[in-house]
Amino acid sequence: MKKITVTQPYLPPLDEFIPYLQQIWDNKWLTNNGPLHQQLEKELAAYLGVKYISLFSNGTLALISALQALNITGEVITTPFSFVATTHSLWWNKITPVFVDIEPEYMNLDPNKIEAAITEKTTAIMPVHVYGNPCRMDEIQRIADKHGLKVIYDAAHAFGVKKDGVSILNQGDLSVLSFHATKVYSTIEGGAIICHTEEMKHHIDNLKNFGFRGELVVEEPGINAKLNEVQAAYGLLQLKYIDGFILKRKGITNLYRSLLKNVRGIQFMDDMQGVEHGYSYFPIFIDKDKFGKSRDEVYEELKEHNILSRRYFYPLISNFEPYQDLPSAESTNLSVATQIAEQVLCLPIYVELNENIINSIAGVIKDI
Numbered sequence: 001m002k003k004i005t006v007t008q009p010y011l012p013p014l015d016e017f018i019p020y021l022q023q024i025w026d027n028k029w030l031t032n033n034g035p036l037h038q039q040l041e042k043e044l045a046a047y048l049g050v051k052y053i054s055l056f057s058n059g060t061l062a063l064i065s066a067l068q069a070l071n072i073t074g075e076v077i078t079t080p081f082s083f084v085a086t087t088h089s090l091w092w093n094k095i096t097p098v099f100v101d102i103e104p105e106y107m108n109l110d111p112n113k114i115e116a117a118i119t120e121k122t123t124a125i126m127p128v129h130v131y132g133n134p135c136r137m138d139e140i141q142r143i144a145d146k147h148g149l150k151v152i153y154d155a156a157h158a159f160g161v162k163k164d165g166v167s168i169l170n171q172g173d174l175s176v177l178s179f180h181a182t183k184v185y186s187t188i189e190g191g192a193i194i195c196h197t198e199e200m201k202h203h204i205d206n207l208k209n210f211g212f213r214g215e216l217v218v219e220e221p222g223i224n225a226k227l228n229e230v231q232a233a234y235g236l237l238q239l240k241y242i243d244g245f246i247l248k249r250k251g252i253t254n255l256y257r258s259l260l261k262n263v264r265g266i267q268f269m270d271d272m273q274g275v276e277h278g279y280s281y282f283p284i285f286i287d288k289d290k291f292g293k294s295r296d297e298v299y300e301e302l303k304e305h306n307i308l309s310r311r312y313f314y315p316l317i318s319n320f321e322p323y324q325d326l327p328s329a330e331s332t333n334l335s336v337a338t339q340i341a342e343q344v345l346c347l348p349i350y351v352e353l354n355e356n357i358i359n360s361i362a363g364v365i366k367d368i
């Protein structure tokens, strides 16, 4: 079989991209809040159902800037079961991450374990909507309100996700998206911060542009994290196709579910009640004792068949060198995350993945 990657970007027809490029060539406006950037902010806010969105050159700089925008210092409670950029954004702000375990059903930060980790240095909670599954946001907000903490959601996987008809990006103080090429919606590299007030949007827009307010005033030490016009053009074109992308991913997810549902020792997550998902990943969880083979053995077997799956998220962030000596990184503190990280395997999912290949992938797993 031809090599099957775990993800693959969908590139819209090139001839539909050319008119955007022509517009950029005509305007000679390449970056710094250009017309396509402005149009994309408007269209994304409308599509996502949010009030204010600031585009960024990538999700990591958006996370770092979100923490800056709220003046977060001291300690921040977060999850070890995420992509490493979540915790790196704290490190870049000289904030100490405090890892709290995840809940076993949807693998998000466990609200029941947050309060025990709060100290007088805690200033915020940074949960992640892992695989786009919404966190237990009401409980998290209740704890944050009780202790006077900010909430910054890493929503990198949660493009278009709604709960009870409302975008989950409206929750917390800020939410951060990634538009990396591997994501459901992409601007090649890119990201965004969603906020609730015009004042905060101005603040964030200044932060990503060196801290400039107007032409001559620098009000704070900002960064350069601007999204350029070519990326914005790509994003506008992607937006025309996004509903179809999500439908296709839903179909792939449901096909995997039907093919793997009776395989002993293999589990996967169902849709959550009242949630419109983006189907960003298809993780399975392999119980070695019941399945007979470990997750790593399944990973290797798939690789031998030219199918590249991904152990996402393994190792836990708390096991990486920069963080492993933190007291909260102890595996006894993170028993659920430690177990899940040993079991998880994300199977290929992308718009152009066809049914035959999905059947073959499931077949390889069943035949192991």
Ligand SMILES: Cc1ncc(COP(=O)(O)O)c(C=O)c1O
Residues within 6 Å of the ligand: 058, 059, 060, 061, 082, 083, 085, 086, 128, 154, 156, 157, 177, 178, 179, 180, 189, 190, 191
């Ligand atoms: C959970 C999570 N947070 C942050 C990021 C960082 O986003 P970016 O790659 O756009 O910098 C990613 C993905 O790349 C991610 O998966």
